[in-house]
Amino acid sequence: MTYLIPRDFVAQENARSLAQLQADYDALAGVLQRRGRDIEALTTQAGGFSVALPSWGVGTGGTRFARFPGQGEPRNVFEKIDDCATVHQLTRVTPGVSLHFPWDRTQDPRALREIANARGLHFDSVNSNTFQNAAGQPLSYKYGSLTAQDAAVRAQAIAHNIDCVELGNTLGSKGLTVWLGDGANFPGQHNLRGALERYLSSMREIYAALPSDWLIYIEHKLFEPAFYATTIADWGTSFACATELGPKAKCLVDLGHHAPNTNIEMIVARLAQFGKLGGFHFNDSKYGDDDLDSGSINPFQLFLVFNELRDGVARDGAAFNPTYMLDQSHNVTDPVESLMSSAIEVQRAYIQAALVDTDALAHHQQENDALMAAQTLKQAFRTDVGPILAMARVRAGGAADPVACYRASTYRDHKAKERPPVAGASGSGIV
Numbered sequence: 001m002t003y004l005i006p007r008d009f010v011a012q013e014n015a016r017s018l019a020q021l022q023a024d025y026d027a028l029a030g031v032l033q034r035r036g037r038d039i040e041a042l043t044t045q046a047g048g049f050s051v052a053l054p055s056w057g058v059g060t061g062g063t064r065f066a067r068f069p070g071q072g073e074p075r076n077v078f079e080k081i082d083d084c085a086t087v088h089q090l091t092r093v094t095p096g097v098s099l100h101f102p103w104d105r106t107q108d109p110r111a112l113r114e115i116a117n118a119r120g121l122h123f124d125s126v127n128s129n130t131f132q133n134a135a136g137q138p139l140s141y142k143y144g145s146l147t148a149q150d151a152a153v154r155a156q157a158i159a160h161n162i163d164c165v166e167l168g169n170t171l172g173s174k175g176l177t178v179w180l181g182d183g184a185n186f187p188g189q190h191n192l193r194g195a196l197e198r199y200l201s202s203m204r205e206i207y208a209a210l211p212s213d214w215l216i217y218i219e220h221k222l223f224e225p226a227f228y229a230t231t232i233a234d235w236g237t238s239f240a241c242a243t244e245l246g247p248k249a250k251c252l253v254d255l256g257h258h259a260p261n262t263n264i265e266m267i268v269a270r271l272a273q274f275g276k277l278g279g280f281h282f283n284d285s286k287y288g289d290d291d292l293d294s295g296s297i298n299p300f301q302l303f304l305v306f307n308e309l310r311d312g313v314a315r316d317g318a319a320f321n322p323t324y325m326l327d328q329s330h331n332v333t334d335p336v337e338s339l340m341s342s343a344i345e346v347q348r349a350y351i352q353a354a355l356v357d358t359d360a361l362a363h364h365q366q367e368n369d370a371l372m373a374a375q376t377l378k379q380a381f382r383t384d385v386g387p388i389l390a391m392a393r394v395r396a397g398g399a400a401d402p403v404a405c406y407r408a409s410t411y412r413d414h415k416a417k418e419r420p421p422v423a424g425a426s427g428s429g430i431v
């Protein structure tokens with residue numbers, strides 16, 4: 001029998017802190033009212049937010065150097081779904097799951113879809129993987145995949161991406177995210193233009209296989225594993241390729257895929273302005289592609305990204321709807337706890353950005369009052385919207401304090417018994 005946290009248990013846990021939450025909520029309602037804002041509208045807005053989970057995030061990711069497996073790790077995609085369902089049960093903001101193939105390959109995608117749906121989940125974009133060799137694959141990606149010099153290697157990588165689209169279609173996904181590690185480790189290794197030409201020609205074939213209501217997301221990353229020249233290294237290349245490919249191609253911004261101190265919110269603004277902002281992989285970083293929990297290092301940056309997203313909605317309405325996903329790896333925390341915390345941090349930035357006094361901001365910008373413009377953003381960022389998020393969760397049947405509730409449920413201990421370790425099972429397998 002698979003243990004899932006009983007609903008009653010969540011309600012009982014919530015009952016302990018409900019009076020305190022209501023008091024905090026009422027106090028915040030007063031603060032917001034003085035600013036002309038209605039807390040109920042914000043709570044409804046918070047309840048409408050969602051961010052998809054990366055299937056690979058529920059296993060212990062580790063680093064290139066080592067993995068230290070945790071207790072009760074999921075051993076297959078069905079067990080990953082249970083953990084994702086638990087994250088969603090307690091936070092109420094993660095109904096989507098983003099699968100990664102071949103890591104999540106299953107013989108029975110229909111059964112997987114049914115089980116996920118029964119747990120209240122659906123499948124968000126699927127991810128292809130040509131940055132590793134899959135077990136038993138005939139040709140190696142050592143020298144690249146979609147950009148490989150060898151046409152047969154490119155054909156194999158294209159076929160894998162088209163397979164992912166077909167599998168995703170059976171699962172109910174509507175998008176394919178393509179990140180590849182292709183590039184050069186030495187000057188001279190590649191003809192830089194030639195590599196991008198080969199990329200575009202491969203992507204055109206994948207694009208042609210997309211169902212009419214699908215999007216293809218191009219995910220750029222500055223470096224690693226190609227340390228000299230990554231083929232899709234930056235948003236400019238991503239934008240140019242998405243434009244070349246056509247309207248179903250969009251750019252995906254993984255927050256960790258930029259040089260330190262890059263102004264990511266400006267990248268977001270540029271892509272939004274030109275209609276190519278497809279979505280996000282949220283995470284945080286200090287140095288490189290660290291895959292740390294969202295908002296754990298630079299929550300102000302996350303807020304500023306959401307401030308641009310707020311502006312995008314104000315300008316373009318419902319037509320502006322980039323997709324949100326987490327993409328992180330957990331070395332020292334329980335993955336379920338980290339994913340819950342990150343999802344809430346992203347939701348927090350969304351609601352903080354909704355609090356920006358846009359009239360005041362526009363006025364200060366018009367008057368060239370830089371100090372007051374910055375203060376206007378800071379006022380929204382500094383507001384503790386925690387009670388709004390907690391109230392939205394409780395009203396939707398989630399936990400007032402998801403981490404406390406999860407720990408009290410001893411979910412992980414149950415999983416440790418249910419899932420004795422098996423050789424080779426893990427989250428991402430990136431080690």
Ligand code: LRH
Binds near residue numbers: 056127219221281428
């Ligand atoms: C690459 C990346 C990409 C992969 C995931 C596992 O660094 O961000 O999104 O699919 O990590």
Ligand code: MN
Binds near residue numbers: 179254327
């Ligand atoms: Mn990513």
Ligand code: MN
Binds near residue numbers: 221254289327
């Ligand atoms: Mn990454």
